[in-house]
Amino acid sequence: MPPAAKPSFQELLVRWYQQGHRPLPWRETADPYRLWLAEIMLQQTTVAAVLPYYARFLAKFPTVQALAAAPLNEILHLWQGLGYYRRAHLLHRCAQQVVHHYQGEFPRTEAALLQLPGVGPYTAAVVAACAYETPTTVVDGNVLRVVARVRALPQALVPTSPSLRTAAASLADGAPPRLYANAIMELGATVCTPTTPQCASCPVNGWCQAFAQGTPTAYPIKLAKAKLPEKYGVAYVLKDSKGHLYLRQRPSTGLLAGLWEVPHTGWEVTKTPAQAIPEFPEVLREGGTIQHTFTHFKLTLEVRVGELGNIPAAQRFSPIALPPLPTLMHKVLRAAEVI
Numbered sequence: 001m002p003p004a005a006k007p008s009f010q011e012l013l014v015r016w017y018q019q020g021h022r023p024l025p026w027r028e029t030a031d032p033y034r035l036w037l038a039e040i041m042l043q044q045t046t047v048a049a050v051l052p053y054y055a056r057f058l059a060k061f062p063t064v065q066a067l068a069a070a071p072l073n074e075i076l077h078l079w080q081g082l083g084y085y086r087r088a089h090l091l092h093r094c095a096q097q098v099v100h101h102y103q104g105e106f107p108r109t110e111a112a113l114l115q116l117p118g119v120g121p122y123t124a125a126v127v128a129a130c131a132y133e134t135p136t137t138v139v140d141g142n143v144l145r146v147v148a149r150v151r152a153l154p155q156a157l158v159p160t161s162p163s164l165r166t167a168a169a170s171l172a173d174g175a176p177p178r179l180y181a182n183a184i185m186e187l188g189a190t191v192c193t194p195t196t197p198q199c200a201s202c203p204v205n206g207w208c209q210a211f212a213q214g215t216p217t218a219y220p221i222k223l224a225k226a227k228l229p230e231k232y233g234v235a236y237v238l239k240d241s242k243g244h245l246y247l248r249q250r251p252s253t254g255l256l257a258g259l260w261e262v263p264h265t266g267w268e269v270t271k272t273p274a275q276a277i278p279e280f281p282e283v284l285r286e287g288g289t290i291q292h293t294f295t296h297f298k299l300t301l302e303v304r305v306g307e308l309g310n311i312p313a314a315q316r317f318s319p320i321a322l323p324p325l326p327t328l329m330h331k332v333l334r335a336a337e338v339i
């Protein structure tokens with residue numbers, strides 16, 4: 001009798017996944033709305049941070065129609081603290097397109113999904129695979145790491161690198177799309193981790209070239225990281241005699257669009273001491289310094305606290321009923337000890 005064939009990479013991976021995985025809510029659904037919502041939230045954010053937001057969003061907006069009909073301000077409010085607020089704007093626009101152009105049904109093909117606002121190749125591939133069982137090449141940071149190690153890919157990679165996508169597609173070829181996509185992402189998140197992969201207990205170690213070489217963490221080859229530029233400014237936390245805060249709304253496009261903020265001097269690349277904004281009174285006390293990292297620069301803000309006699313009604317807010325604020329402004333208000 002011929003010897004039994006060695007189980008394939010896919011078989012081992014899927015079997016391992018079916019034997020147990022983290023009970024993440026978006027893994028237990030084939031609803032494209034829920035899958036899409038989770039993937040947009042998970043961009044640049046950890047699973048632990050997303051879980052409570054995901055639950056709150058679904059409780060408030062159980063369908064894409066409910067999300068599309070909501071005022072943007074309400075969405076920004078719920079998004080507070082999750083960061084990268086552009087995603088919340090795109091989320092809203094995408095929901096409206098799905099309702100108005102697709103009668104509330106997410107499209108089924110990757111090509112059509114990619115036309116939706118805020119939907120990139122990874123999200124389109126996940127929704128097509130996990131909602132509609134379409135064979136796609138799902139590549140996020142976790143999958144990139146697993147594939148780079150299993151195939152010992154000898155070059156620095158990004159998720160769109162042709163050599164990576166070819167290798168990822170060949171590993172996935174013929175597998176059940178939803179199960180396989182979830183399984184390889186789970187392996188990267190829990191076993192094939194960046195610095196301490198658990199190769200001895202990895203279900204696919206017999207297929208892994210990096211493991212065979214004895215150098216799993218040498219892959220993926222790292223891209224040289226550019227140093228982020230630094231910017232500086234001064235933020236003014238201004239209160240009236242009743243403790244109400246003066247806030248202003250940012251423009252509806254650009255960084256932190258539509259969110260609210262305290263007045264500030266602007267953010268410049270020089271450390272030159274910024275002057276007080278002329279229309280505001282002298283500052284009563286220093287509120288310390290805060291730092292915040294955006295994707296494309298690092299910001300250091302000096303915080304100053306002062307009083308204003310009259311704050312116009314449209315810009316006057318109680319610290320316990322604030323409009324949508326970015327994380328940066330929460331840091332500023334905490335430094336000024338007003339929240």
Ligand code: SF4
Nearest residue numbers: 192199202208211216
């Ligand atoms: S054997 Fe190690 S390096 Fe290879 S896929 Fe498994 S955990 Fe990752």
